[in-house]
Amino acid sequence: MAEMMYWQAILRAHDEELARDPLVFAMGEDIGVAGGTYKATSGLYAKYGPERVIDTPISENSYTGIGVGAAMLGCRPIVEIMSVNFAWLAMDQLMNNAAKIHYMSGGKIRCPFVMRVPGGTAHQLGAQHSARMEKVFMGISGLRVVTPATPRDAYGLLKSAVRSDDPVVLIEHESMYNLKGEVPDEEFFTPLEGVEVMRPGRDLSIFAYNISVHWALQAAERLAKEGIEAEVIDLRALKPLDRAGIAASVRKTHRALIVEEDEAPVGVGAEVMALINEDAFFELDAAPVRVHAKDVPIPYNRRLEKAAIPNADDVVAAAKKLLGK
Structure with a gap:
């Protein structure tokens, strides 16, 4: 067991999945050169380059759509929305494309797409940066929704989400990124179902x-x-x-x-x-x-x-x- 912070566990999962599969890539605002708002992608830009760790403009619906399209073609994108409040701007791509394409294609097209979204009330960020949108995502048929409470699950759930053939929304909490906890040294996966x-x-x-x-x-x-x-x-x-x-x-x-x-x-x-x-x-x-x-x-x-x-x-x-x- 190694003790690490919540953000470090997410970083480790990113790193392992990017190293394992060249079809895995990450996209989002400030995730590359800056290393992510909460450091969860720090160092990955230098290690994997701008084609695997992609800094995007402030255009949530556009880059989410790029990720969804890439997933339909066989890639496994990890798309980070900087704050869950901004996920409203990406809901068309998430709800009408990612969540529905497997059903609407008669099972011929999969969408192995991961959306990471930090959310929650995080110390005086105001009403427009303190959303809790779990119930919104839960109401969309075709999505999986998971939310880790510990560094162990932050690692294990992200690993499982990337390997899943279904679109997965992974909701983190902005107040927990510095939370410490034990994470096994060996690779493991937390199931996307179950309590x-x-x-x-x-x-x-x-x-x-x-x-x-x-x-x-x-x-x-x-x-x-x-x-x-x-x-x-x-x-x-x-x-x-x-x-x-x-x-x-x-x-x-x-x-x-x-x-x-x-x-x-x-x-x-x-x-x-x-x-x-x-x-x-x-x-x-x-x-x-x-x-x-x-x-x-x-x-x-x-x-x-x-x-x-x-x-x-x-x-x-x-x-x-x-x-x-």
Whole structure:
């Protein structure tokens, strides 16, 4: 095992896949000479050259379209959108081409395309740079959507995404790039489907993804000191969601708490609650509960920004309420 930062794990995955397959290339704004806004492609331009690590203009729909077209012809592009907020500009290519071409071609054309998008609320970047778009991508048939909560999964999920024949949106979090964690020295791949039990428990299940996994783990530590054993589940793959894995945890604990950084309406939490009601309703001892952001544009003001976003305190309070304590 080697301890590395989240961005270093992403860099390592890039490097290995570029070295392995000449049909893998990376595109995006400032990913080449500058090494990426979050250093996740640093050094790759010098190593692989401008034809494999391509600096693009500020033209998200255009270079996403180039990547999608290249994927249809057999390449395996990794397209980075500098901020998930700007992915709106690339949605036509992503939704109408990447996600649909396999179906519309009767299975004759694949689109092994990866879009990397940093997102989330990252310390006073304002409403237009603090989007959480997981639920948008989840609503598009034909895409896979994954979101790593640890350096280990940042490496393993990117490796699996590049090798997948399906289009994959990989959502990172801007506040986690300097997060440290252990990553195995040998090559490995994290499945693009399935949940991971981050902490076993018996009293309630806390479902989380991305940065909210860390709030859930912090809350579980605090709850354990009061004799409450929470099971923390990293959803990790948001499309498709692991129905069986979610239901299995609910059958074990009989209570469900879903934690997300996004606003609640039409969100990941709402979808998880729907699956629980469909697959494990009669296992529940209480109605599922959500912890989520306020339904407002994220403020720039530091105090207001903190007030809009949930944290471990909110998870602890919701867990106790769910347990009637």
